[in-house]
Amino acid sequence: GAGVSQSPRYKVAKRGQDVALRCDPISGHVSLFWYQQALGQGPEFLTYFQNEAQLDKSGLPSDRFFAERPEGSVSTLKIQRTQQEDSAVYLCASSLGQGNNQPQHFGDGTRLSIL
Amino acid sequence: AQKVTQAQTEISVVEKEDVTLDCVYETRDTTYYLFWYKQPPSGELVFLIRRNSFDEQNEISGRYSWNFQKSTSSFNFTITASQVVDSAVYFCALRGGRSGYSTLTFGKGTMLLVSP
Numbered sequence: 001g002a003g004v005s006q007s008p009r010y011k012v013a014k015r016g017q018d019v020a021l022r023c024d025p026i027s028g029h030v031s032l033f034w035y036q037q038a039l040g041q042g043p044e045f046l047t048y049f050q051n052e053a054q055l056d057k058s059g060l061p062s063d064r065f066f067a068e069r070p071e072g073s074v075s076t077l078k079i080q081r082t083q084q085e086d087s088a089v090y091l092c093a094s095s096l097g098q099g100n101n102q103p104q105h106f107g108d109g110t111r112l113s114i115l
Numbered sequence: 116a117q118k119v120t121q122a123q124t125e126i127s128v129v130e131k132e133d134v135t136l137d138c139v140y141e142t143r144d145t146t147y148y149l150f151w152y153k154q155p156p157s158g159e160l161v162f163l164i165r166r167n168s169f170d171e172q173n174e175i176s177g178r179y180s181w182n183f184q185k186s187t188s189s190f191n192f193t194i195t196a197s198q199v200v201d202s203a204v205y206f207c208a209l210r211g212g213r214s215g216y217s218t219l220t221f222g223k224g225t226m227l228l229v230s231p
Binding site: 003033040041042043044045048055056058059089091093098100101103104105106107108109111 | 219
């Protein structure tokens with residue numbers, strides 16, 4: 001596709017359930033990022049992939065959060081044993097190269113609500 | 116450590132007014148990159164502009180202009196003759212370092228409401 005695609009668009013889960021969020025980056029983009037955006041806040045960095053390698057996971061809030069990009073394209077963010085504080089919009093972004101000057105292109109996000 | 120401050124939480128204007136969104140940043144890097152993004156109600160963050168720290172030329176793109184002042188660590192964004200379609204949340208962001216990897220740090224955003 002032309003842009004970054006995320007699915008599902010909305011996800012409602014009960015506390016304690018596991019969820020999986022998918023990101024399909026722009027074709028050919030080497031770098032992939034996940035962000036968490038709380039209501040009324042800016043996006044907060046979670047993790048970064050260069051191709052299939054996860055080079056930075058310093059932003060993941062707990063060991064319940066896990067991300068993978070096994071073939072260097074599609075990525076999945078998994079949250080285990082969800083808590084109410086996990087409710088947020090999860091944004092995926094990709095960029096063509098790996099330089100710090102590269103603009104990141106974002107998807108529409110997945111709005112996660114934990115009941 | 117990097118920090119981006121957008122002091123204006125919400126701005127309301129009437130169509131055709133000019134509006135300036137403020138952004139102040141902090142970084143220890145001598146080379147860094149500043150970005151502005153627009154987030155309409157649909158949720159997607161739309162890239163608007165990138166500015167390199169070593170290029171202090173101001174830029175104009177249609178009704179949009181950006182004023183980069185290294186001396187005051189500011190990168191302000193002006194919309195001339197605002198339109199209803201400009202209503203969105205605008206984020207300023209910073210990424211440091213010419214080489215090596217660094218994360219993209221966002222401000223909290225400024226919500227712009229343009230009424231007819």
